[in-house]
Amino acid sequence: MVMSDMTYPACNADNNRMEPGLGGGQPRQEFCSVLDNGFMAESIAKIRLLAPYVAENCHPGQFVHLRLPNLEAHILRRPFSVYAADARSGEIQLLYQTVGAGTEHLTTVGRGAQIDVIGPIGRGWQPQPSAKRVLLVGGGLGVAPLYMLAASFRTDVEVHLVMGAQSADRLICREPFSTYITEPCLHITTDDGSAGQHCFTTKVVKDLLDEGSFDYIATCGPEAMQKAVAALAAEHKTVCEVSLERRMACGIGACLSCMVETINGPQRACVDGPVFSALEVIW
Amino acid sequence: MIDDNPAIDDTHLVDKDSLTTVDMGVNLGGLLMANPVTVGSGTFGNGKQYAGFYPLNRLGAITTKGVSGVPWAGNDNPRIAETASGMLNSIGLQNPGVESFVADELPWLATCGVPVIVNVSGHNASEYAAVIQRLETESAVSAYELNISCPNIDCGGMGFGTDPQTAYAVTQLCRKSTSRPLIVKLTPNVTDISEIACAVEAAGADAISLINTVLGMAIDVKRRRPVLARKVGGLSGPAIKPIALRMIYEVYQAVKIPLLGMGGICTASDAIEFMLAGATAVAIGTANFTDPMTAPTVVDGIREFCLEQNIPRVSELTGALL
Ligand SMILES: Cc1cc2nc3c(=O)[nH]c(=O)nc-3n(C[C@H](O)[C@H](O)[C@H](O)COP(=O)(O)OP(=O)(O)OC[C@H]3O[C@@H](n4cnc5c(N)ncnc54)[C@H](O)[C@@H]3O)c2cc1C
Ligand SMILES: Cc1cc2nc3c(=O)[nH]c(=O)nc-3n(C[C@H](O)[C@H](O)[C@H](O)COP(=O)(O)O)c2cc1C
Ligand code: FES
Numbered sequence: 001m002v003m004s005d006m007t008y009p010a011c012n013a014d015n016n017r018m019e020p021g022l023g024g025g026q027p028r029q030e031f032c033s034v035l036d037n038g039f040m041a042e043s044i045a046k047i048r049l050l051a052p053y054v055a056e057n058c059h060p061g062q063f064v065h066l067r068l069p070n071l072e073a074h075i076l077r078r079p080f081s082v083y084a085a086d087a088r089s090g091e092i093q094l095l096y097q098t099v100g101a102g103t104e105h106l107t108t109v110g111r112g113a114q115i116d117v118i119g120p121i122g123r124g125w126q127p128q129p130s131a132k133r134v135l136l137v138g139g140g141l142g143v144a145p146l147y148m149l150a151a152s153f154r155t156d157v158e159v160h161l162v163m164g165a166q167s168a169d170r171l172i173c174r175e176p177f178s179t180y181i182t183e184p185c186l187h188i189t190t191d192d193g194s195a196g197q198h199c200f201t202t203k204v205v206k207d208l209l210d211e212g213s214f215d216y217i218a219t220c221g222p223e224a225m226q227k228a229v230a231a232l233a234a235e236h237k238t239v240c241e242v243s244l245e246r247r248m249a250c251g252i253g254a255c256l257s258c259m260v261e262t263i264n265g266p267q268r269a270c271v272d273g274p275v276f277s278a279l280e281v282i283w
Numbered sequence: 284m285i286d287d288n289p290a291i292d293d294t295h296l297v298d299k300d301s302l303t304t305v306d307m308g309v310n311l312g313g314l315l316m317a318n319p320v321t322v323g324s325g326t327f328g329n330g331k332q333y334a335g336f337y338p339l340n341r342l343g344a345i346t347t348k349g350v351s352g353v354p355w356a357g358n359d360n361p362r363i364a365e366t367a368s369g370m371l372n373s374i375g376l377q378n379p380g381v382e383s384f385v386a387d388e389l390p391w392l393a394t395c396g397v398p399v400i401v402n403v404s405g406h407n408a409s410e411y412a413a414v415i416q417r418l419e420t421e422s423a424v425s426a427y428e429l430n431i432s433c434p435n436i437d438c439g440g441m442g443f444g445t446d447p448q449t450a451y452a453v454t455q456l457c458r459k460s461t462s463r464p465l466i467v468k469l470t471p472n473v474t475d476i477s478e479i480a481c482a483v484e485a486a487g488a489d490a491i492s493l494i495n496t497v498l499g500m501a502i503d504v505k506r507r508r509p510v511l512a513r514k515v516g517g518l519s520g521p522a523i524k525p526i527a528l529r530m531i532y533e534v535y536q537a538v539k540i541p542l543l544g545m546g547g548i549c550t551a552s553d554a555i556e557f558m559l560a561g562a563t564a565v566a567i568g569t570a571n572f573t574d575p576m577t578a579p580t581v582v583d584g585i586r587e588f589c590l591e592q593n594i595p596r597v598s599e600l601t602g603a604l605l
Binding site: 026027028029067072073074075077116118246247249250251252254255256257258259 | 364365
């Protein structure tokens with residue numbers, strides 16, 4: 001049997017598409033140069049990558065799935081939220097905490113190294129365009145996916161941010177956020193009281209919601225915190241979105257590793273999320 | 284690494300004297316594949332997610348996620364854990380059932396221009412057969428792969444693949460339901476895989492695929508708990524390649540029907556090892572997660588290897604261990 005003659009028609013271009021993310025761009029594989037990588041605080045680092053496609057197409061709240069360079073025994077990619085993206089320079093920034101082998105290794109990657117990145121991935125934040133007063137709540141590195149969101153609001157929107165950290169030295173994003181969110185709207189909390197209020201973010205969220213109404217709340221950080229914020233939002237009948245973390249293998253919707261239970265059935269955190277409506281999630 | 288030009292003209296790559304083209308086609312128990320590379324069920328969704336990375340007709344076939352008669356919910360989180368050169372999964376064959384597969388996935392798969400192997404699962408023999416009977420009228424389906432080897436469900440799955448008699452019975456019942464190529468997928472979690480292979484061959488299987496995942500476990504020492512919610516799961520990836528290769532080698536001696544080899548294949552060289560050990564075709568599974576371009580890269584690498592080695596037909600590699 002001669003089978004080299006076997007030909008198949010080319011894939012239909014229209015069908016040849018991935019499931020939609022919200023950034024207007026399908027995820028692509030991009031080989032990115034490291035521009036800079038270094039610690040910002042103990043166990044918190046920032047990496048800057050030249051990733052023109054992600055930078056141009058990324059929507060606030062989306063993430064990249066990054067392959068750990070020169071670490072063959074670690075076969076799975078690692079997901080990280082895009083903290084900042086600049087379409088003009090093609091640069092993206094990620095903030096990461098060293099919690100295990102992969103993130104520890106990532107800190108050793110130097111300028112000029114190449115990193116294989118898939119992105120931008122997932123459903124990002126979807127505030128109602130009519131929202132006039134919004135509240136962002138970030139615990140720890142949960143502030144990372146909120147930065148592009150903060151930057152995306154029109155100037156007539158009143159944007160509040162509750163930023164929580166263990167201690168003052170770990171509030172690494174305070175400075176950049178202050179471009180978009182100024183003093184009376186910036187609420188800092190620390191677990192040890194070394195900066196801002198000596199409490200958890202949820203205490204401040206409760207106070208703010210008791211004082212006045214918001215049109216939209218976005219939260220990211222420890223799941224227990226997000227759950228508590230979601231409950232407060234529900235109590236005050238305020239639209240709320242959460243950003244959930246799950247262990248991911250493919251990161252593109254194929255393997256069903258990353259399921260989130262919702263009132264609409266099981267959903268994939270990677271492509272149906274990571275941002276979900278708080279009311280949909282079954283906590 | 285992304286190759287925008289799938290139709291590489293190999294004639295420019297070699298001198299006049301040596302080979303200029305390779306016949307990459309293989310016949311997997313009646314399923315004609317334009318090249319010997321497909322994907323591992325459950326690692327590729329139903330293809331859509333990968334179609335943004337390359338045209339899927341660069342594959343020899345697409346193998347779908349496991350399809351059952353009724354929707355299956357799958358297991359609790361966490362469902363995966365990374366282990367040294369591998370991963371554990373306990374997805375549990377979550378799928379929306381055959382009706383939804385026919386309505387939502389098949390029409391799209393039919394446009395991909397590549398044979399479709401539907402991976403079939405069930406809790407008992409008649410459930411497997413019922414899925415096949417439902418799909419018999421669907422022209423987009425080219426072949427079936429019976430998953431009698433999933434370690435992640437409590438009832439059915441691997442239970443069928445660890446006992447020669449039940450493996451025989453489920454294969455025979457499915458055989459009666461179709462004349463399309465019937466592939467039976469075996470589990471490595473047995474003492475003698477050849478025995479099971481002989482049973483499904485005798486029951487009328489056209490081909491055997493192996494291996495499904497190796498039962499394994501990971502523990503979080505600080506929490507003193509298993510990492511996976513289900514406690515145990517299936518190990519896949521490079522860590523299991525030597526086991527898979529040994530099993531292909533053994534089964535190749537034991538049966539006459541062709542083999543679809545898988546287990547940790549990441550490179551063309553890995554794939555060629557499987558073919559030399561006896562595989563007619565190979566599947567890329569977990570490596571899709573590491574690099575979505577793995578499968579087409581392996582196809583190109585096999586072709587280049589054949590050109591270099593003056594092998595005119597890729598099928599000559601099968602069982603060609605010296
Ligand atoms: C959508 C999304 C966005 C994220 N954004 C950020 C971010 O901006 N900054 C940041 O520091 N971290 C972020 N994380 C968490 C980050 O992916 C993990 O901290 C990282 O994968 C840990 O890798 P490791 O090798 O150091 O840890 P290990 O514990 O050695 O990793 C073992 C395995 O578990 C997975 N894993 C471990 N912790 C997590 C986790 N929290 N979430 C998902 N998978 C995990 C790893 O990916 C790996 O597969 C995000 C996670 C998701 C799902
Ligand atoms: C996340 C995941 C899901 C899987 N789902 C299925 C499935 O639905 N049906 C099946 O027959 N095999 C399933 N498998 C097994 C693979 O198809 C393959 O046999 C196995 O992973 C070994 O190959 P690999 O090491 O290349 O991944 C799954 C494997 C993984 C990692
Ligand atoms: S990580 Fe594979 S489906 Fe989400």
